[in-house]
Amino acid sequence: MNGEQMRQPAGVILAGGQSTRMGGGDKGLLCLGDRPLLDRVIDRFQPQVCELALNANGNPGRFVEFGLPVVADSIDGFAGPLAGVLAGLDWAALQGHTHIVTAAADTPFFPCDLVPRLLDAAQDKPIALAATPDPKRGMARHPTFGLWPVALKDDLRQALRDGVRKVVQWTDRHGAATAEFSADPFDPFFNVNTPEDMTRAEGLLR
Structure with missing residues (x-):
């Protein structure tokens, strides 16, 4: 790994989704136990990075209590996680960072x-994605949890303009590495998509 990659990256929490399976709104603002999901994600993430930002669309004022810069997608039409990654890379470039790591706002137990x-x-790879064992798929990658170089931001911007939406469709072009994590006793990348998932998360919290 070269010297630039050795520098501690900035962090970007991806919260730009539409949360349709939770009935819309911001999943990160839902409470798990006595605290918002987003608050729990920040607590896990902030010690690991040199600076932290939140990717979210709409009125940024609803996140003011968390004290983070809020960066919106520059690609219209809810283009998915890659649009959030691009927003994070553009923000990081302005701050002088060489890399970001992303994490999802609805995944309170990530490592x-x-x-x-x-x-x-x-x-020697430009990108790395987290992965855990899956009994059906083998090693399952978690594309919202990755290391991304600022140097690829314009390449990603063009890919999004060309219609690329699947994360691995773009990362595979660049030979992404995989960081393997244990799924015992449960997958740490379990995310809250539905009310049933929130019930499960409450059980895991206890």
Whole structure:
């Protein structure tokens, strides 16, 4: 790994989705236990990065209590996680960072060593994605949890303009590395998509 990659990256929390399976709104503002999901994600993420921002669309004022810069998608029409990654890369470039790591706002139990493990996995690859074992798919990648170089922001911008929406469709072009995490006793990348998922998360929290 070269010297630039060794620098601690900035972090970007992806919260730009439409949350249709939860009935719309901001999943990150829903409470898990006595605290918003987003608050729990910040607590896990902030110690691992040099600076933290939130990717979200609409009125940024609804996130003021969290004290983070809010960066919106520059691609219209809810283009998915890649649009959030691009927003994060554009923000990071203005701050002088060389890399970002992204995490989803609805995944409260992701690993506390996410960032160092992604950095270790990257080696000579420009991108690294988190993954866990899956009984049906083998090693399942979690494309909202990744290490991304600012140097690829214009390449990603063009890919989005060309209609690319699937994360791995773009990352595979660049030979993404995989950081493998244990799924025992449960997958740490479990995310809250539905009311049933929130019930499960309450059980895991206890």
